Every structure is written in structure tokens, then in C-alpha cells.
Amino acid sequence: MHSTVLEAPHPPQSSKKSKSKAAPTTEALLAKAQELVVQCEYELGRQFVDRVLERDSENVEARELKGVVEMEAGNPERAKGIFLSLVPPSPSAPSPAPPSVHLYLAQLLADDDPRAALGQYRTAVDLLVTRLGGKGKGKTEKSLEGLEEEEEEIRRMVVRVCCSMVDIWMTDLCFEPEAESSCEEILRHALDTDPENTEALLSLASVRMSQQRPDEAEQCVHKVWSTWEGIAADSPSHPAPPTLLSFARLCLELNLFALALASLSRTLEMDDQEVEAWYLEGWAFWLMYQDEGSAVNLTQSAQDGEQGEKMTKEDMLRDARDCLDTCAMLHQAQEHPDEQILLHVKELLGELEALGVHAALPEEEGEGEQLTGDGDDGEWVDEDDEDKDVDMS
Numbered sequence: 001m002h003s004t005v006l007e008a009p010h011p012p013q014s015s016k017k018s019k020s021k022a023a024p025t026t027e028a029l030l031a032k033a034q035e036l037v038v039q040c041e042y043e044l045g046r047q048f049v050d051r052v053l054e055r056d057s058e059n060v061e062a063r064e065l066k067g068v069v070e071m072e073a074g075n076p077e078r079a080k081g082i083f084l085s086l087v088p089p090s091p092s093a094p095s096p097a098p099p100s101v102h103l104y105l106a107q108l109l110a111d112d113d114p115r116a117a118l119g120q121y122r123t124a125v126d127l128l129v130t131r132l133g134g135k136g137k138g139k140t141e142k143s144l145e146g147l148e149e150e151e152e153e154i155r156r157m158v159v160r161v162c163c164s165m166v167d168i169w170m171t172d173l174c175f176e177p178e179a180e181s182s183c184e185e186i187l188r189h190a191l192d193t194d195p196e197n198t199e200a201l202l203s204l205a206s207v208r209m210s211q212q213r214p215d216e217a218e219q220c221v222h223k224v225w226s227t228w229e230g231i232a233a234d235s236p237s238h239p240a241p242p243t244l245l246s247f248a249r250l251c252l253e254l255n256l257f258a259l260a261l262a263s264l265s266r267t268l269e270m271d272d273q274e275v276e277a278w279y280l281e282g283w284a285f286w287l288m289y290q291d292e293g294s295a296v297n298l299t300q301s302a303q304d305g306e307q308g309e310k311m312t313k314e315d316m317l318r319d320a321r322d323c324l325d326t327c328a329m330l331h332q333a334q335e336h337p338d339e340q341i342l343l344h345v346k347e348l349l350g351e352l353e354a355l356g357v358h359a360a361l362p363e364e365e366g367e368g369e370q371l372t373g374d375g376d377d378g379e380w381v382d383e384d385d386e387d388k389d390v391d392m393s
Contacts, residue, residue, distance in 0.1 A: 026052050026059070033065055042073040060086065060094045064101055071104065080108050087123075099127040103161065114172040121165045125189075128158050155194040162190035163203045170210065183207050198224045198239070205250055218254050221247070225259055233269065241267045241274055248280050252287060260284050275327055275336045279345060282323030286348055289316040317357045324349055325359050 024032075029052050036045035046069045052062040067082035083105045084090060087097045106120035132154045165186050169179045187207065190200040205220035224247065231238045239247070244267045251260035261284055267277040288311070311319075324345050331342050352358075 026055060026062075030061055030065065033062075033069075037065070037069060037072065040072070042069050045069050046073075058092065060098065064098060064104075067101070067104060071108065076108055080105065083108070096127055096130075099124040099131070099157075102127070106164070110168065110172075114168045118165055118168055121161050121168075125158055125161050128154055128161070129193075132158070156197065156199075158193045159190045159197045159200045162186050162193075163199050166203050166207065170206065180207075180211070196227065198227055199243075202243075202247065202250065209250070209253060214254055217250070218256065221250060221254060221256060221259065225262075233266070239266075241270055241277070245274075245276055245280065248277075248284075252280065252284055255287070255291060257284055257288050257291070273330060273334070275330050275334060276338070276341065278323050278327035278330060279341050282320045282327060282345070282348065285316045285320035285323065286351075289313055289320065317352060317355060320348070321352050321357045322360060324352070 029048050033045045033048035033052070036042075036048065046066070049062050049066045049069060052059055053066065056062070063082060063086055067079045067086075070076075070082060071079035083101050085092050086101045087093050087105070102120045102124035106117040106124070109120060110117040132151060166183050169176075169183050169186075173179055184207075187200060187204050190197065191204070194200065201220045201224050205217040205224075208214070208217035208220065228239055244263045248260045248263040248267070251257070251263065261281065264277050264281045264284065267274055268281075271277075328342065328345050328349070330336070331345070336342070
């Protein structure tokens, strides 16, 4: 796809007016810069941002985007300096500062100073809640169109930030005496803001598991799945693969094998190259084999409510082997960075070999082509070969 050219149309040849092109607007330059950042074209994106800052060095959107460019380009200290100039007590900070700037700072601070990151997250939540409280004031009936959708997005963002704060308390600060009470308070606020939010419910389930309260965790998990199971796969609100994988891991901790497998099935329908999905599916079948209550059935398909196929122990071992072999193959082909997955897969494959469950022999030639690209002819289409020229004049 050709990049948008940011220039005015050329005047007719017969015109006596100047043929110099009109300069692109600030809005057009910023839109192009954002597009380039999304495409990971950071150096070119930086040039567009700099054009805006040459015109107006105080442009808040351009300054923030410059920080994003530096962060994504691997220059965290430069990014931090830019973002700090956009928040108090910097004299050049706008009032109020954009909540997103505090979120970027929290990301940059999380590894080295988790408490400072928490402070940035709290400030972002306060700004978002203030913005939420101000919605609708002074609006005419006509301008209220779409307001509800905007409010819902702010609520989702508040919950997302709250869940990030809980993650810090459950990892970097898990041994602090106030960790548990802080998680409870944050999640209470998140669920008050958006009671049916599945991200908050999953975060609450993880906290309940850490508190040795599996029954309450299971209630959260079932509530989440009841929300997801009716969502079409092509819906924007359908959970993304990383979310489905987190859900599956939680289900395995709770021995909810049918739910775990249903979640992993959806993941692989979206991306059959997902290494962790194949690993978790193989691990699920192995755990089912070891679980006394799983000897005869997956009593019901958690995905669509239909009666599921009954499985024997031999079925579980065979399926575990197939999934783990696929995982190992994809792990090697992709040079996947998570070596712990591969180590565990090799350990499980050794256990299966000891039980006499060997790798399936190749059947018909070409049968393994199901794990190739999505193109009709099995070939990948490189969309990056098209013209990327842009006009900054």
C-alpha cells in the first residue's frame, strides 16, 4: 500500500500563480508520524514530528509522540526526559498533563523503581477519573452522540491501569506487608468503575488463587467465560490470544481442563503458529491423564455448550504427544525466545516415551502443510515490498 503523500494538488500548468506546494498542516504531519510509528518506521516518524516541533516547540501531542518514538527506538533515557517535561513540576508541562504520559513513565520506571511506577499509574487513574466525571457537562443533545462509547473506553482504560498496578504488587512488591490490602483496594476500585470487565475479573481470580481461595477464583473464571463464549471470533471485543493464554493458564491451575482447552482451541483458530498455545494444550492433556477424575470424559464442551467427546487415558496421552511435538517443531522453526517452554516440553516428551507413546509417523506427503501461511496457494505475501516513499514538503 502506498503511503499517503502530504501535499496540496498541483495547480494547472496554465496558472500564473506560484507553483510551490502548500505546506502540510500540523494535523496531517502528526497523523503521518503516528502512522509511521505504528509501522515501526521510527526514524522517518521522528522526522515528521520534528517538522511539527520546528513550527511549535510547545505542541503537546508532538512532544508526547517524540517520546514514544524514542522509547520504541530503544532510547529509554531520552524518552523519559521528554515525558518528564510534560508532567509537573516541569514548567513546560501542560495543565492537566495527558494521562498517557504518566502511563509511559510508569512503563519506563517499572523495572528499576516499581513504587515510582505505581505513583505514575495512580496519577493516570486520577486524571482519567476526573475526565470521566467531566463528561457530558455543557454538552448539547447533538454533541452527546458517541459520548457513551467514549466513557466506556475511559472506564476500560482505568481498569487496565488498575490491573497493571495489581501486577506490580503481585510480582515486584509481593513481599511487602501492604501488598494484599493494596490489591484488594485497587481491584475494588476497578470493579466499581466497570463491574463486568473481564480483565479485572481475571486479575481478581489471580489474587484469589494467591490467597488460597480457589472457589472464589473459579467463580471469576466462569463469569469471564460466560461473557466471552457468545462473542463472535471476528468481533473487536473478542479476547486476543495473549488474554486467552492467560485465561488457559489460570484454568489449568484450577483443574478446569474443559475451559482451558476451549480457550486454547480459540487461540489456535486465530493463530496456529502460537507456540505457547500448543504447549499449554499438550500440558492440559497430560494433567488430565494424571487426574483421576478425567479418566472417562470431558463431560461438556465449554466452548459451545454441546456434549463433548468422551476421552480415555490413551486418548489424552496421544493428544498430549501430538501437541507437544507440534510445539517443539514450531519452537525450533521460530527460534522462540522462551527456553523454559522447550525444556518442559522435552521433559514431558521423555515421560511420554517412557510410557510407550511415540511420535506419530508421517502419513501422506504434504500433510504437515496445515501449519503454513494463510494464503490460498500456501505462499506468504510480503506487503513490505510496496513503495514507501513519502513527501514531507
